[in-house]
Amino acid sequence: xxxxxxxxLFSLFxxxxxILSACSGEPYLSTLKPAGEVAQTQFDLMVLSTxxxxxxxxxxxxxxxxxxxxxxxxxxxxxxxxxxxxKLEIIWTVIPILLLLILAVPTVSATFKLAxxxxxxxxxxxxxxxxxxxxxxxNLYWWEFEYPNQExxxxxxxxxxxxxxxxxxxxxxxxxxxFWIPAxxxxxxxxxxNVNKFWLKFxxxxxxxxxxxxxxxxxxxxxxxxxxxxxxxxxxxxxxxxQWATAMAEVKEPKKAETDLAQAGQEVFNNSCIGCHAVTPAxxxxxxxxLAPNLTNFGDRDRIAGVLDHTEDDLKxxxxxxxxxxxxxxxxxxxxxxxxxxxxxxxxYLMGLKVTEQ
Amino acid sequence: xxxxxxxxxxxxxxxxxxTTVDHKKIAILYxxxxxxxxxxxxxxxxxxxxxxxxxxxxxxxxGLYNEILTMHGTTMIFLAAMPLIxxxxxxxxxxxxxxxxxxxxxxNSLGFWLFFFGGVFLNLSWFLGGAPDAGWTSYASLSIASExxxxxxxxxxxxxxxAGTLIGGINFLVTIINMRAPGMTYMxxxxxxxxxxxxxxxxxxxxxxxxxGLFLLIFDRMFGSxxxxxxxxxxxxxxxxxxxxxxxxxxxxxxxxxxxxxxxIFAIFxxxxxxxxxxxxxxxxxxxxxxxxxxxxxxxxxxxxxIANAIFAVATMAIAVPTGIKIFNxxxxxxxxxxxxxxxxxxxxxxIPSFVAGGxxxxxxxxxxxxxxxxxxxxxxxxxxxxxxxxxxxxxxAGAHLYWPKMFxxxxxxxxxxxxxxxxxxxFHLTFFIQHFLGLWGMPxxxxxxxPGQGFDTSNMVSTVGAFFMAAAxxxxxxxxxxTSVKNEKVGNDPWGDxxxxxxxxxxxxxxxxxxxxxxxxxxxxxxxxxxxxxKGMSPxxxxxxxxxxxxxxxxxxxxFGLFVAAFGAMYHNEHSWGIPVLIVGMLIxxxxxxxxxxxxxxxxxxxxxxxxxNNDKGVKA
Numbered sequence: 001x002x003x004x005x006x007x008x009l010f011s012l013f014x015x016x017x018x019i020l021s022a023c024s025g026e027p028y029l030s031t032l033k034p035a036g037e038v039a040q041t042q043f044d045l046m047v048l049s050t051x052x053x054x055x056x057x058x059x060x061x062x063x064x065x066x067x068x069x070x071x072x073x074x075x076x077x078x079x080x081x082x083x084x085x086x087k088l089e090i091i092w093t094v095i096p097i098l099l100l101l102i103l104a105v106p107t108v109s110a111t112f113k114l115a116x117x118x119x120x121x122x123x124x125x126x127x128x129x130x131x132x133x134x135x136x137x138x139n140l141y142w143w144e145f146e147y148p149n150q151e152x153x154x155x156x157x158x159x160x161x162x163x164x165x166x167x168x169x170x171x172x173x174x175x176x177x178x179f180w181i182p183a184x185x186x187x188x189x190x191x192x193x194n195v196n197k198f199w200l201k202f203x204x205x206x207x208x209x210x211x212x213x214x215x216x217x218x219x220x221x222x223x224x225x226x227x228x229x230x231x232x233x234x235x236x237x238x239x240x241x242x243q244w245a246t247a248m249a250e251v252k253e254p255k256k257a258e259t260d261l262a263q264a265g266q267e268v269f270n271n272s273c274i275g276c277h278a279v280t281p282a283x284x285x286x287x288x289x290x291l292a293p294n295l296t297n298f299g300d301r302d303r304i305a306g307v308l309d310h311t312e313d314d315l316k317x318x319x320x321x322x323x324x325x326x327x328x329x330x331x332x333x334x335x336x337x338x339x340x341x342x343x344x345x346x347x348x349y350l351m352g353l354k355v356t357e358q
Numbered sequence: 359x360x361x362x363x364x365x366x367x368x369x370x371x372x373x374x375x376x377t378t379v380d381h382k383k384i385a386i387l388y389x390x391x392x393x394x395x396x397x398x399x400x401x402x403x404x405x406x407x408x409x410x411x412x413x414x415x416x417x418x419x420x421g422l423y424n425e426i427l428t429m430h431g432t433t434m435i436f437l438a439a440m441p442l443i444x445x446x447x448x449x450x451x452x453x454x455x456x457x458x459x460x461x462x463x464x465x466n467s468l469g470f471w472l473f474f475f476g477g478v479f480l481n482l483s484w485f486l487g488g489a490p491d492a493g494w495t496s497y498a499s500l501s502i503a504s505e506x507x508x509x510x511x512x513x514x515x516x517x518x519x520x521a522g523t524l525i526g527g528i529n530f531l532v533t534i535i536n537m538r539a540p541g542m543t544y545m546x547x548x549x550x551x552x553x554x555x556x557x558x559x560x561x562x563x564x565x566x567x568x569x570x571g572l573f574l575l576i577f578d579r580m581f582g583s584x585x586x587x588x589x590x591x592x593x594x595x596x597x598x599x600x601x602x603x604x605x606x607x608x609x610x611x612x613x614x615x616x617x618x619x620x621x622x623i624f625a626i627f628x629x630x631x632x633x634x635x636x637x638x639x640x641x642x643x644x645x646x647x648x649x650x651x652x653x654x655x656x657x658x659x660x661x662x663x664x665i666a667n668a669i670f671a672v673a674t675m676a677i678a679v680p681t682g683i684k685i686f687n688x689x690x691x692x693x694x695x696x697x698x699x700x701x702x703x704x705x706x707x708x709x710i711p712s713f714v715a716g717g718x719x720x721x722x723x724x725x726x727x728x729x730x731x732x733x734x735x736x737x738x739x740x741x742x743x744x745x746x747x748x749x750x751x752x753x754x755x756a757g758a759h760l761y762w763p764k765m766f767x768x769x770x771x772x773x774x775x776x777x778x779x780x781x782x783x784x785x786f787h788l789t790f791f792i793q794h795f796l797g798l799w800g801m802p803x804x805x806x807x808x809x810p811g812q813g814f815d816t817s818n819m820v821s822t823v824g825a826f827f828m829a830a831a832x833x834x835x836x837x838x839x840x841x842t843s844v845k846n847e848k849v850g851n852d853p854w855g856d857x858x859x860x861x862x863x864x865x866x867x868x869x870x871x872x873x874x875x876x877x878x879x880x881x882x883x884x885x886x887x888x889x890x891x892x893x894k895g896m897s898p899x900x901x902x903x904x905x906x907x908x909x910x911x912x913x914x915x916x917x918x919f920g921l922f923v924a925a926f927g928a929m930y931h932n933e934h935s936w937g938i939p940v941l942i943v944g945m946l947i948x949x950x951x952x953x954x955x956x957x958x959x960x961x962x963x964x965x966x967x968x969x970x971x972x973n974n975d976k977g978v979k980a
Contacts, residue, residue, distance in 0.1 A: 113727075
């Protein structure tokens with residue numbers, strides 16, 4: 001009997017998992033395709049609570065249908081006026097309490113587990129942490145990712161190593177945003193008042209399913225282009241990450257353009273863009289002076305402005321009129337009109353800003 | 359007294375409603391105003407769904423979309439759901455306890471006009487430079503950064519209408535404590551009266567938090583203070599706390615009266631007394647109490663730390679217990695009963711699975727660690743629409759059909775009512791069920807568009823199709839109202855035939871003094887008890903005598919109008935020199951009319967015994 005109950009419970013779990021995974025969304029975006037320890041913990045809780053809740057719904061539904069079919073009015077009799085039943089009332093008070101306890105215990109334990117950021121506070125002799133730390137700064141409508149240990153900054157595209165805990169410091173520089181990589185773990189707000197901290201872990205196998213590229217979202221209403229404040233996460237093996245970080249750190253001076261066209265583009269850039277966009281990754285400038293995404297590795301990225309395809313045509317469209325693509329952005333109107341020749345040159349230059357060889 | 363029944367001209371009727379202090383007429387005012395705002399909020403909802411029907415849509419622009427979503431939420435909660443709930447509380451609660459009116463008829467009128475002018479002020483923003491665009495929660499960093507006057511309209515409009523709600527809540531509390539008919543002990547009160555009572559207590563304690571928050575916001579935006587500016591030592595998180603200390607009880611303020619309406623319906627149409635009445639009362643009070651302990655579950659991702667998150671998670675889960683008690687009590691009220699499927703009963707029956715679905719996702723959201731995934735995603739959107747539409751809006755539709763005869767003396771068409779129900783029920787689940795999955799697949803809420811290739815396209819289209827079903831249902835309800843009003847077929851005291859509580863013992867609509875003689879209440883379901891003993895009406899608890907009635911007054915309208923004027927002054931004083939004078943004039947109108955009210959004695963009038971004896975067809979029969 002007991003074994004039968006166990007087997008039933010197991011099959012229920014299996015069925016729930018099956019249902020949840022049958023319509024479970026895209027591997028780079030869906031919380032139902034967990035790609036890391038945090039998302040997995042949360043997914044497990046989802047399955048547990050869904051099983052409990054489906055049980056509750058089943059009981060209610062059964063009683064519901066019995067009532068609705070059995071007790072329809074057939075004649076004009078007056079039914080017996082029942083005051084209540086202590087026994088029944090105790091049953092439906094105690095059983096829910098027990099069910100909630102079953103959910104409450106793992107909830108509390110997971111809540112503490114996900115909030116454990118101890119390793120990011122421990123500094124070694126160099127004054128750095130052994131764990132990988134990323135400072136995330138959310139802005140209208142772009143993201144800055146600073147790696148304090150590696151002393152580099154990038155924007156819009158977060159690069160992280162797989163299979164190890166990555167710790168995040170989160171803050172917003174204008175209004176409140178929220179940092180969310182659905183497939184990898186639940187969100188945490190970037191407040192304007194204080195730094196929030198948490199960790200995520202990117203699973204290498206699941207990352208491979210998603211072509212090593214996860215979608216990140218802003219989850220807190222922040223203005224007209226809140227919907228377009230996407231970012232991407234490149235999750236790569238540790239050695240690849242190290243190569244990338246080293247290549248980034250080696251860019252001490254703005255990269256020299258190689259072709260004539262690109263040189264012309266660099267000139268345009270230096271006249272119109274460099275006031276806000278840096279092309280060196282050093283984190284020496286104060287935050288307030290970092291007004292726009294760092295473009296050191298722009299050519300390596302997968303999206304323009306977080307939402308457009310990474311093509312020369314899209315880049316030109318964006319530069320012609322950012323307002324149509326991201327209403328309310330802070331770039332519109334800061335750099336004057338660009339001629340078609342200037343656009344061609346600028347595009348050539350920007351697309352050449354790469355740190356990885358391909 | 360034949361003059362009372364004479365036909366009046368339109369002007370006289372209008373003046374009567376502008377000055378009325380009669381709870382039944384104020385209920386009708388709430389119903390009309392709340393219904394109007396409900397249509398407005400519904401229209402905004404349709405715009406939202408049309409915009410999201412396909413990816414990269416440009417039906418509305420990004421900024422306009424944020425205004426629409428903000429006004430949809432704000433309108434539906436503050437200007438549609440609350441006033442419609444207040445309509446039924448006003449119409450029914452005094453009748454249920456056997457009272458001739460509420461304790462403070464003047465304040466009742468004042469509450470309505472404050473709400474009305476606040477709502478009108480808020481909606482004028484559409485024509486005066488743009489509506490608020492920071493969400494109905496209006497989180498501080500965004501609401502401070504928002505340009506234009508949208509947020510000012512939000513803060514001032516809600517401040518005015520919030521004062522009206524607070525006044526209304528206090529009024530109901532005092533009424534229920536003091537004006538119950540002889541024999542109507544607390545534990546004999548109908549459940550709708552109980553929920554009105556607990557809701558009013560929640561209003562009393564929750565609205566001040568909103569008032570304080572809104573004042574800080576008003577001062578920050580209009581008078582240069584820095585309560586929410588971190589650079590100046592302010593803090594934005596404190597707004598979140600203020601808002602949700604109000605905002606969470608607000609959810610129960612809406613849903614408890616809905617529970618009350620359903621409790622009445624289950625009992626009436628099952629011909630059975632409510633199963634476990636005392637545990638229902640206990641559960642209502644407990645939900646109200648716990649409702650104040652859980653506000654921070656709206657802020658699990660704000661970064662409060664694991665201790666606070668864990669405490670609020672467990673506290674929130676606890677609310678599922680009293681709510682579960684209610685669900686089972688309703689089911690067992692029907693168990694062994696004799697159920698007839700009238701329109702109100704259909705809504706009530708459909709409410710059970712719909713609300714349970716919203717409740718269980720509530721428990722999932724309460725579990726902090728997994729909430730990090732759900733928070734601010736479409737999962738939350740699905741959850742609260744299941745609770746608020748599946749709970750509150752279903753109750754409003756049910757209540758409208760149930761109490762329409764008591765309020766207007768005519769029955770809404772059952773046939774059209776059932777069509778409304780079927781369309782709305784299908785549309786509701788079609789719209790919102792799929793949104794759970796959209797959220798789980800990674801779609802954040804409050805986005806004005808989404809890119810293709812994320813797996814959101816089909817589901818959003820399904821959701822939009824569902825919204826059109828709901829819109830069709832509402833249109834049919836309107837047609838129903840028009841047809842019913844034109845036909846104007848009057849009904850008797852107890853049109854459903856199985857009324858259990860005092861309101862069904864008197865004519866529909868009741869005479870303006872409600873009860874000629876206060877009834878003697880001999881137990882729960884007082885009218886049912888008398889019927890079962892073969893009596894036709896209630897036994898009177900007093901001899902026929904003069905009835906003291908309050909005079910109508912135009913002062914509440916003027917007090918509210920003054921604040922409406924003052925709000926414009928406050929809003930524009932930074933850019934127009936007439937701002938401060940207008941602010942002062944508005945306040946003078948308000949304070950002046952309050953002064954007049956204070957110094958001018960108004961003793962009301964008496965209906966004389968002889969006049970009451972004349973029309974024996976009205977009021978309670980001995």
